[in-house]
Amino acid sequence: MRDSPSRRETFRAIYEAHHAAVCAYFARRAPRDDVEDLAAETFVVAWRNMPRTVADPLPWLYAVARNVLANHRRRASRRGELAPDPATGDPAERLNGDRGLARAFARLSENDREAIRLVAWEGLSNADAARSAGCSGPAFAVRLSRARARLSRALAETPPVATFIVPERI
């Protein structure tokens, strides 16, 4: 597709409508210092790969963001850099100070956590979350159902703990 003015204006509208949501996506999963860079990287990749028609761009942007985040974590791992602690340090796992929920959440697989995040935090329908997660709608529905059941069990098995506010920044 050529870089026509209409394509650029279409993309500008998508960017302005969804920039905050993409930033929030990364803020829930990556260190805050990286959020805006990751969001910019996501839109650059999205621009290169934008299909001719995008009826509902947000799930598609989340799918792009998922790959950008995977590459980001991979690069950090390669360099032997520090990584967010899955139990306490990652914004996704800190859960706004709900320590009991954080402990239960940490017992889930990453696939389970992501299914719950997409629905509870990104507010996506099952169909849109499936697009973002790169799987079929029925597969996502099963994944979410099982993830929710596992989280419920983990919460029941997690002893009550004092809830306190964890520092916002890593």
Added chain:
Amino acid sequence: MDPVLDRVRAADPVDPGEFAGRANFDALVLEPPRRRRRRLLAFPGLAAVLAAVIVVPGSAPQASEIIRRANAAIAPGDGILYAKSRAERRGADGARESYGTREVWVHGAAMRWLEDTGNEEVSDGSGVTRFDPRTGKLAEHPNMQMVAGEIFRAGELLRSARANRDVELLDDESVGGRDAHVLRWHEQRGGPTIEMTLWVDKESYEPLRFTDHSWGDDVEGRPFDETFTENVLEFETLPDTAQNRKLLLMGPH
């Protein structure tokens, strides 16, 4: 109403509107999209490599036993794992980036990482202390954890791959004069193809070399082909003694 999901919703770490008004479209560097070309074989040499592969099903006794013993050699167990290795990355264009030599000690959640540059990091599992030789200063990083070297990561991945019965046993090779079994598996992330290969000593089953070969398009759509290699210079499991636990502590600075 779903009380479980409602509790997760209430724990959303991002405030609504936190990122509103920060969009700056004109700051994005948007180059004209390139025409997409179909790449039939991004890595021609791969065909030759695959042609030489002898694939043994994961259920074959020999392959299963090798994987089990390799797993056991890398698994932390009760002792303190120690590895000294040299790592580098090579691109398809021959460009080479050395990561130098590093020593790593791992015991449960505790870890110490020491590079030949003097960079040193230790963690007790609840935070990280880093010594930066350029500044000569120690820095505390609470709520962070260290990423173990690829050799230790290989063990984790091998265990996962074994569960999915996706480990191939290739022809034996010699690494540094030691006969080695060669195990290969793939990591699926929906992005680039990632091919892991682990060479293990035929007698001790300890790791001798690990490579992580990935190819495809990077996040900007550009083709890449690179191989990360970690050659193990020393590998041993130390007994969990008070003296050896001191090896997990930051050296004097």
